[in-house]
Amino acid sequence: MTNSIYENLDQLGSSGKAPKNPEEAVLEYVSNPRPNSHYLVRFTCPEFTSLCPVTRQPDFAHLMLDYVPDKLLVESKSLKLFLQSFRNHAAFHEDCTVGIAERLVDEMKPKWLRFAGYWYPRGGIPIDVFFQTGEAPRDVWVPNQDVPTYRGRG
Template identity: 70%
Template sequence: MSDQNTYAGLTQLGQKADLPASPEQAVLERVPNPQADVDYCVRFTAPEFTSLCPMTGQPDFAHLMIDYVPDRWLVESKSLKLFLGSFRNHGAFHEDCTVMIARRLVELLEPRWLRIGGYWYPRGGIPIDVFYQTGAQPEGVWIPDQGVPPYRGRG
């Protein structure tokens, strides 16, 4: 069981927190991992991720899957939700958004391992899937398949 002081520094959880204007302004927060002596996988699924095309300003949509094996830190989920929501008015290509999210999480958490799958819906008739991971999948940890089928359209 955790001591309340463990969470004293959190600025968003349990409080009103507005959606940040940009990913750069978003504050990602972390909490100590109470099970740091155990290797396990944490999965976040964001099936309605939205950003903007940097050229046209049109919305882009993705299904994001983030898996990580924590070390000393866990990402605080409300801060992650607000961070991901901050992309709603952010113009960047699919690749940039996906890798930016991964790199921010790696910088914050210093996880044993992290991967992200960005399954982007088609624009101009071409779906773009973007994948990033920090290294080889750790042995002895169950990492389920992300389970997102490739885009098939009417084919």
């Protein structure tokens, strides 16, 4: 590849070992090849794990990221490794969900971002956490997330 938007990526194409914690994780970005177009990017992570900060037991979530890029796109492998870095990270659901969203907003500076954490039940109670930067641009199709709420055995 000659002088492309991908030339500064270190994780794409490498063995890609997950960082030990979210603070060590590096999110990589590429220039948006369509900066004059409004469009939505969606990432879904149905097998996210972290640890309860009190019991140290694993917590599981279905995460969904929707964003309208401005100048940057998050590179998918770096996002995957960043999310994997939470496997040994102890934090409440709210802290994980909002912290991930805030880091993406701070670093990527999208035109709009919506991030949802649909957490599986702990003690019989599911916790869903939602973060959004504001109203979505009017000319962007924002599909429903269609993640079913937890129904238990009924």
